[in-house]
Amino acid sequence: EEGLRASEAKVARLETKLARAFSAEELVRLPYLQFRHLRVNLQGVAHDSVSLALSEDGLCLFQAATGVSMAAITCDEEIQVSGAPSGFSLVSRGTGRCEVEHKYASVVGRIVKLWMAYKKEKRRLQVERLTSLGGEGTGGAP
Numbered sequence: 001e002e003g004l005r006a007s008e009a010k011v012a013r014l015e016t017k018l019a020r021a022f023s024a025e026e027l028v029r030l031p032y033l034q035f036r037h038l039r040v041n042l043q044g045v046a047h048d049s050v051s052l053a054l055s056e057d058g059l060c061l062f063q064a065a066t067g068v069s070m071a072a073i074t075c076d077e078e079i080q081v082s083g084a085p086s087g088f089s090l091v092s093r094g095t096g097r098c099e100v101e102h103k104y105a106s107v108v109g110r111i112v113k114l115w116m117a118y119k120k121e122k123r124r125l126q127v128e129r130l131t132s133l134g135g136e137g138t139g140g141a142p
Contacts, residue, residue: 001132003128004125004128004129004132007121007124007125007128008125010121010125011118011121011122011125014114014117014118014121014122015118017114017118018030018114018115018118021110021111021114030054030111030115031054031055031056032053032054032055033053033054033111034051034052034053034054035051035052035053035102035108036049036051036064037049037051037064037102038050038051038052038061038100038101038102038108039087039100039101039102040061040070040098040099040100040101041098041099041101042061042070042071042095042096042098043095043096043097043098047063047070049063049064049065050062050063050064050070051063051064052100052108052112054111054112054115056119057072057074057075057119058072058073058074058075058076058077058116058119059072059073059112059115059116060072060073061095061098071094071095071098072094073090073092073094073095073116074094075116075119075120075122075123076120076123077092077093077094078092078093079091079092079116080092081109081112081113081116082109083106083109084099084100084105086101086105087099087100087101087102087105087106087108087109088100088105088106088108088109088112090109090112
């Protein structure tokens with residue numbers, strides 16, 4: 001019960017941060033947001049004209065011209081987003097280190113960091129709620 005309240009409070013704080021950063025109209029579009037014309041260095045290989053798309057599951061990097069997925073990072077993964085000289089870096093277990101360059105990379109990096117933290121906590125809260133509800137009345141089922 002106490003852990004559930006702490007998770008709800010954390011999600012509420014992240015929602016407040018998102019609400020301060022974006023208008024209501026932008027928040028509705030956030031899960032479908034795409035950033036185009038990124039230059040990405042993924043696992044030591046440079047790629048031009050890459051798009052980064054946010055989704056309910058996390059984010060995806062794909063070639064803009066072909067639509068071919070290059071990497072997908074779910075909200076469940078531990079990620080680090082930090083500033084880099086000409087953009088931001090994204091580090092995850094699945095993709096390794098990914099350097100992203102864009103004219104507005106600091107803004108894109110901040111949005112990615114907020115989104116991924118929010119979705120991760122939201123998922124964790126859903127699991128906690130299911131666990132707390134599932135703990136009752138499930139005993140004795142074959």
